Amino acid sequence: LELPIDDIDNHLTEIGFDTTVSEIIAGLTANAKYIQSKYFYDKIGSALFEKITSLNEYYPSRTEKAIISQLPPELIEDLVDIDIIELGCGDHSKISLLMRRIPAETVPGLRYFPIDISRTALEQSIEDLRDLFPALKVKGILADYVHQMHLFPEERKRLFCFFGSTIGNLSREETLDFMQNMGAIMNTGDMLFVGMDRVKNIALLEKAYNDDQLITAMFNKNILRVINGLIKSDFNPDNFEHRAFYNAAFNRIEMHLEATDNISVKSAFIPELIRIKKGETIHTENSHKFEKADILRMGQHAGLAIKNIYSDENELFSLAHYQK
Numbered sequence: 001l002e003l004p005i006d007d008i009d010n011h012l013t014e015i016g017f018d019t020t021v022s023e024i025i026a027g028l029t030a031n032a033k034y035i036q037s038k039y040f041y042d043k044i045g046s047a048l049f050e051k052i053t054s055l056n057e058y059y060p061s062r063t064e065k066a067i068i069s070q071l072p073p074e075l076i077e078d079l080v081d082i083d084i085i086e087l088g089c090g091d092h093s094k095i096s097l098l099m100r101r102i103p104a105e106t107v108p109g110l111r112y113f114p115i116d117i118s119r120t121a122l123e124q125s126i127e128d129l130r131d132l133f134p135a136l137k138v139k140g141i142l143a144d145y146v147h148q149m150h151l152f153p154e155e156r157k158r159l160f161c162f163f164g165s166t167i168g169n170l171s172r173e174e175t176l177d178f179m180q181n182m183g184a185i186m187n188t189g190d191m192l193f194v195g196m197d198r199v200k201n202i203a204l205l206e207k208a209y210n211d212d213q214l215i216t217a218m219f220n221k222n223i224l225r226v227i228n229g230l231i232k233s234d235f236n237p238d239n240f241e242h243r244a245f246y247n248a249a250f251n252r253i254e255m256h257l258e259a260t261d262n263i264s265v266k267s268a269f270i271p272e273l274i275r276i277k278k279g280e281t282i283h284t285e286n287s288h289k290f291e292k293a294d295i296l297r298m299g300q301h302a303g304l305a306i307k308n309i310y311s312d313e314n315e316l317f318s319l320a321h322y323q324k
């Protein structure tokens, strides 16, 4: 199978700028204000997130990496002549750990398709992967993997990788829809790895989103700069404080930006001002945590078999292995 190398297919144009603008403005003018967390990841946001992943308090990344490095050899041996499709590649560190385990003679038979809505993240991933594994065929897909599953290549057996507990950003309902859609597009033999952060001690969870160096606070506030660029608005991030806490009713960390004053913001796309009262918050992220029962239910809902759940010894984090 020959693949045009060296490129990124851009499918974001199919979503359209108008949709993006009206989606953002709808969130900012709603009763309970919100910004979707996918807007965190511009160049600066992606760099800040990468910094978060190496913080002492932020256990998920290093824990998941350790789990990937220790996947059983029998599983790795099966990864021959397949397409590896990574949803939301972010930085390439996790897929690199997996690739490093694959014998060099097998690598030319693999194709790697990172899919992300961030061009920066894609370009960086592709460049780094090519440096590390010159024999690997790589092609980036610039797209929203939740809504554009029809773009996944389907000529060969596939391993879908959804690392990093990114799935935790979806609502419970969206998660089930996502799993059901994945189950529907997967063919017999296709595999799905999903990284999931687990329900645990609340103090440990809250500390992971309130680090001492305030990097998470910067990451949270940066979303206002991203929004300023997209809807031509004049948010001043200094008018907001970072809030992150565990919501036990929903098993999730919530991040908010709390206004320290009464604020009015203008956007070039709407005539009226966006008004935010002192103490009011803009909800920027939900990061759901999963019980073992959730992991099993998600497989059942998708019509997928649960081959295994790989976890660290403290069950801080799990990598679920589903298969059709």
Ligand code: AVJ
Residues within 6 Å of the ligand: 052, 060, 164, 165, 166, 168, 169, 208, 209, 216, 285, 286, 287
């Ligand atoms: C990339 C979505 C997994 O929810 O933990 C990190 C993002 N937000 N610190 C998460 C994040 C604040 C992260 N995910």
